[in-house]
Amino acid sequence: MPYVKIELTREGVSREQKQVLIKGVTDLITNTLNKDPHLTHVVIQEIDLDDWGYAGEQTSVLRERGISANKK
Amino acid sequence: MPYVKIELTREGVSREQKQVLIKGVTDLITNTLNKDPHLTHVVIQEIDLDDWGYAGEQTSVLRERGISANKK
Amino acid sequence: MPYVKIELTREGVSREQKQVLIKGVTDLITNTLNKDPHLTHVVIQEIDLDDWGYAGEQTSVLRERGISANKK
Amino acid sequence: MPYVKIELTREGVSREQKQVLIKGVTDLITNTLNKDPHLTHVVIQEIDLDDWGYAGEQTSVLRERGISANKK
Amino acid sequence: MPYVKIELTREGVSREQKQVLIKGVTDLITNTLNKDPHLTHVVIQEIDLDDWGYAGEQTSVLRERGISANKK
Amino acid sequence: MPYVKIELTREGVSREQKQVLIKGVTDLITNTLNKDPHLTHVVIQEIDLDDWGYAGEQTSVLRERGISANKK
Numbered sequence: 001m002p003y004v005k006i007e008l009t010r011e012g013v014s015r016e017q018k019q020v021l022i023k024g025v026t027d028l029i030t031n032t033l034n035k036d037p038h039l040t041h042v043v044i045q046e047i048d049l050d051d052w053g054y055a056g057e058q059t060s061v062l063r064e065r066g067i068s069a070n071k072k
Numbered sequence: 073m074p075y076v077k078i079e080l081t082r083e084g085v086s087r088e089q090k091q092v093l094i095k096g097v098t099d100l101i102t103n104t105l106n107k108d109p110h111l112t113h114v115v116i117q118e119i120d121l122d123d124w125g126y127a128g129e130q131t132s133v134l135r136e137r138g139i140s141a142n143k144k
Numbered sequence: 145m146p147y148v149k150i151e152l153t154r155e156g157v158s159r160e161q162k163q164v165l166i167k168g169v170t171d172l173i174t175n176t177l178n179k180d181p182h183l184t185h186v187v188i189q190e191i192d193l194d195d196w197g198y199a200g201e202q203t204s205v206l207r208e209r210g211i212s213a214n215k216k
Numbered sequence: 217m218p219y220v221k222i223e224l225t226r227e228g229v230s231r232e233q234k235q236v237l238i239k240g241v242t243d244l245i246t247n248t249l250n251k252d253p254h255l256t257h258v259v260i261q262e263i264d265l266d267d268w269g270y271a272g273e274q275t276s277v278l279r280e281r282g283i284s285a286n287k288k
Numbered sequence: 289m290p291y292v293k294i295e296l297t298r299e300g301v302s303r304e305q306k307q308v309l310i311k312g313v314t315d316l317i318t319n320t321l322n323k324d325p326h327l328t329h330v331v332i333q334e335i336d337l338d339d340w341g342y343a344g345e346q347t348s349v350l351r352e353r354g355i356s357a358n359k360k
Numbered sequence: 361m362p363y364v365k366i367e368l369t370r371e372g373v374s375r376e377q378k379q380v381l382i383k384g385v386t387d388l389i390t391n392t393l394n395k396d397p398h399l400t401h402v403v404i405q406e407i408d409l410d411d412w413g414y415a416g417e418q419t420s421v422l423r424e425r426g427i428s429a430n431k432k
Contacts, residue, residue: 001340001347001357003147003185003295006317007259013321015122019133020320022125028312030128030359032305033296039342039357041147041185042125043079050231052289053238053258054327056246059289061235069289069327071318073196073203073213075151075363075401080177087266089176091277094269096172101150102215102272104164105157111198111213113363113401114269115223124145126183131145141145141183143174151403159338163349166341174344186341187295194375197382197402200390205379217412217419217429219291219329222389223363229393236392244384246431248377249368255414255429257291257329268361270399275361285361285399287390303410307421310413318416330413331367 002029002040009059009069010046018044074101074112081131081141082118090116146173146184153203153213154190162188218245218256225275225285226262234260290317290328297347297357298334306332362389362400369419369429370406378404 004025022042030037049060059069076097094114102109121132131141148169166186174181193204203213220241238258246253265276275285292313310330318325337348347357364385382402390397409420419429 001185001297001335001342003187005293007291008321009289015130015132017320018122019130021316022130023128024316024320025313026125026128028309028316029294032308032312033301034359035357036359037127040127041145043119043147044123044125045119046123047259047261047289050234051260051262053234053242053260054289055253055256056239056242058231058235058238060231069323071322071324073153073191073198073401075403077149078173079147081145085177087274087276090266091274092176093172094274095272096176097169098269098272100165100168100172104161104168105152106215108213108215109271112271113361115263115363116267116269117263118267119145126145141179143178143180159346159348162338163346166346167344170341170344181343184343187335188339188341189335190339191403191405194378195404195406197386197404199397199400200383200386202375202379202382204375217329217369217407217414219331219367221365224393225361233392237388240388240392241385244381244388245366248380248384249373250431252429252431257289259291263361270361285396287394287396303418303420306410306413307418310418311416314413314416325415328415331407332411332413333407334411 002033002035004029004040004042006042006044008044008046009052010048013044013046074105074107076101076112076114078114078116080116080118081124082120085116085118146177146179148173148184148186150186150188152188152190153196154192157188157190218249218251220245220256220258222258222260224260224262225268226264229260229262290321290323292317292328292330294330294332296332296334297340298336301332301334362393362395364389364400364402366402366404368404368406369412370408371429373404373406
């Protein structure tokens with residue numbers, strides 16, 4: 001009985017990317033733990049940039065300063 | 073001190089249904105555990121169909137295929 | 145697709161009480177929203193009294209002072 | 217590695233108030249536990265008044281009756 | 289800024305399986321969304337079988353009846 | 361109606377530190393938002409080092425390598 005919650009900053013995640021995350025997390029968990037996928041739920045929650053704080057700053061402020069969360 | 077979070081797919085839950093859930097969960101918990109209702113909070117969170125995955129598929133895709141979550 | 149999380153202070157909740165909560169919440173939600181119970185998960189999480197704060201105090205301290213969460 | 221979730225009723229919390237909460241919680245945790253702020257995330261989630269139940273009633277109903285959550 | 293919570297029934301998940309889940313979820317999210325892994329946290333929470341309800345029954349009761357969550 | 365969840369790695373947080381966190385978060389929120397502290401709950405959840413992943417690695421592995429989360 002796995003349940004997974006994925007929280008992300010709301011920065012243009014597409015419907016297709018969400019499907020990739022849902023399929024990928026479900027496959028990973030059901031394969032690693034030998035679980036029935038029909039007992040596996042994955043919920044994605046997007047969070048506005050004003051509502052996610054990192055190191056004491058709103059992400060919206062960090063983005064205004066040009067600081068991204070992208071891979072280097 | 074009970075706190076309850078109810079996550080549901082966003083599929084037309086009415087204000088009245090939410091009130092039934094809040095009243096019912098509060099009564100159930102306070103009666104079963106003999107708790108003061110003034111210490112009992114219930115939070116409902118509706119999740120868009122693109123954001124809830126079941127068995128590796130977005131619920132929005134399942135609904136397009138005619139697969140519902142209704143009782144049989 | 146409902147998922148419910150019930151957080152409670154750890155104060156001697158029995159296995160039977162947990163079963164009453166799980167059955168009761170599942171029946172309430174599936175009847176109110178006409179949902180398939182096989183898509184309904186309920187998770188109970190007990191929290192130690194040192195870890196639950198109310199009005200700025202640890203519940204363990206409130207209990208030592210004779211303040212309970214019981215119904216009046 | 218602290219992660220903090222703050223759930224609030226949606227009642228006009230401003231961007232500035234959110235920043236005060238994010239900065240304050242981050243400072244409190246990193247100072248109390250000597251943690252690196254770059255490992256500290258704070259997420260704020262506002263909940264509609266119909267979706268937050270207290271003592272078995274929707275907060276929206278309580279507000280209509282003139283019952284607020286303000287300090288006395 | 290992704291944060292992921294994985295809730296599982298406590299049924300003998302090994303340290304190595306947890307590492308596979310953590311590495312796999314982190315890679316999936318950072319590759320799909322082009323996110324910095326140093327901003328990605330994954331938390332696993334195991335839930336006792338008495339505390340996870342499915343279709344109105346405790347998982348511990350389902351297991352006693354020989355009903356598993358394994359893949360078919 | 362604020363509810364706050366603080367998730368921390370389990371690394372020797374004392375009862376007194378928890379009280380400082382509970383009092384501090386409650387004061388911060390009730391002062392910033394002018395909320396009644398009797399409607400404010402704070403829950404602390406400690407997570408085992410094997411169960412918290414950062415940048416794709418278990419925190420227990422990071423600690424074995426001498427990588428801490430302490431302030432610099």
